[in-house]
Amino acid sequence: MGRIISIANQKGGVGKTTTAINLAASLGVMEFSVLLVDIDPQSNSSSGLGIDVRNLDITVYNLIAEEASFDEVVQKTNYPNLSILPSSINLVGAEIELVNQENREIRLKKVLDTVKDKYSFILIDSPPSLGLLTVNGLTAADTVLIPVQCEYYALEGLGQLLRTIELVKYNFNQHLDIEGVLMTMYDSRLRISNSVIEDVRKHFNEKVFKTVIARNVRLAEAPSYNMPVIEYDATSTGAQNYLALANELIQKNKNI
Amino acid sequence: MGRIISIANQKGGVGKTTTAINLAASLGVMEFSVLLVDIDPQSNSSSGLGIDVRNLDITVYNLIAEEASFDEVVQKTNYPNLSILPSSINLVGAEIELVNQENREIRLKKVLDTVKDKYSFILIDSPPSLGLLTVNGLTAADTVLIPVQCEYYALEGLGQLLRTIELVKYNFNQHLDIEGVLMTMYDSRLRISNSVIEDVRKHFNEKVFKTVIARNVRLAEAPSYNMPVIEYDATSTGAQNYLALANELIQKNKNI
């Protein structure tokens, strides 16, 4: 039975897409079947895995608008055990179009519930906002993985994100839980990095993943070659960190 | 006659807020009167300048909703010649509430046009999206300053941003022009930094500011002390870079 994890944080540039792509690819290499769902109109997860987003006829937009079936939209990637529901810029329209629609919060959930047992993990990459697209992801998910950049502004937004998660839990998805808080772009030489990690651990205790993702230039280079870091440079710190994260996730969920 | 500049890029974490705060503070130190308008519900510009956003009764939200006057919302900051229209999380509701309203795109413009002569510069900090809030900022502006992080994903989103600017220009604001493209978080040691700058200069030529903002930890530390970098550490590379940017902006607009 697949586990659906929404990767969300309304703060921009904290490593949501980098985590979605590289965690998904690491789980794939470990022989788990994975579906990556890109609900960000920027479609960075889609292009970062080699999908030609400019020439896509149908995307996750058409699924949410109930105009296409799952099988028509899902695509295989070049990477082992990894499929994707790609997005494109036309998803921008969905937020406005959905506002006056029935069941606007559960559109994605209705789709993913029909395929949940085909995959071990379903990861959802969210846009940097708390609008209807992100809410759709939180409503469809079993848990939320929260990437937090080791910087001050990333700390400020956490309270709001937790309130939104509580609202979704209360109104649409009683089972929603926090999978964990993942520290990203950590630089051990910087005072700010260390003080933010300390603050987050104080607030979230054992909810913080033991694995910390260090700042590593290979993670920033890999997307320009349209591949996950494990394919681009498996020996890099970035690749090692995301493999360790995949391992930690598997261990945590072993008894489920 | 004030110049209204929208600071916008839907890619998250590229330095919109850091540019808004530090360019505004640098212009203030040079004796220009500046208004910073925060239309991001994350309200990082507001808190980064020492506004206690959790205890605000009225914000820019009330201005857009036409429930309060400019004088009720505007606040002085502790920094020379710098005032702010603060935001808070209740701005999240504005995007959905505005959808079915009259004149939804020109709400901010109507407000700023009444105070344009009071300031030399009005800078607008936008959220990481191309929704109604960002469109309100683009509609109110004379020009757009586009921060671009020296990373691959930041490059990908530029085409979409330019199309949105063209749409706003065609439908709501014929005079809208590009003030310039600002390269941010530049690290001269990284191949990716240099290749992105080269690409951007090839596409945008003289529209790219000569001033480049280097990656500098002081810029990341300053917000945790609720102050612009020029107050936190005036000798830092970050402070020097933003002073140089303010200078370049003044020189460019001297004949206007």
Ligand SMILES: Nc1ncnc2c1ncn2[C@@H]1O[C@H](COP(=O)(O)OP(=O)(O)OP(=O)(O)O)[C@@H](O)[C@H]1O
């Ligand atoms: N650990 C890391 N080390 C170095 N660079 C990183 C790391 N994680 C992410 N990056 C880079 O930082 C930038 C922001 O990361 P990413 O795009 O994954 O964040 P995001 O949260 O998905 O952004 P958005 O809010 O726009 O969706 C990207 O250019 C990415 O390549």
Ligand SMILES: Nc1ncnc2c1ncn2[C@@H]1O[C@H](COP(=O)(O)OP(=O)(O)OP(=O)(O)O)[C@@H](O)[C@H]1O
């Ligand atoms: N030149 C720089 N050197 C080092 N750190 C920087 C620099 N510019 C910005 N930062 C840091 O990078 C992070 C992202 O910057 P910032 O929040 O200004 O981006 P943004 O585009 O406003 O993000 P959002 O899309 O969430 O609004 C912040 O933690 C900030 O302190």
Ligand SMILES: [Mg+2]
């Ligand atoms: Mg992303």
Ligand SMILES: [Mg+2]
């Ligand atoms: Mg910002």
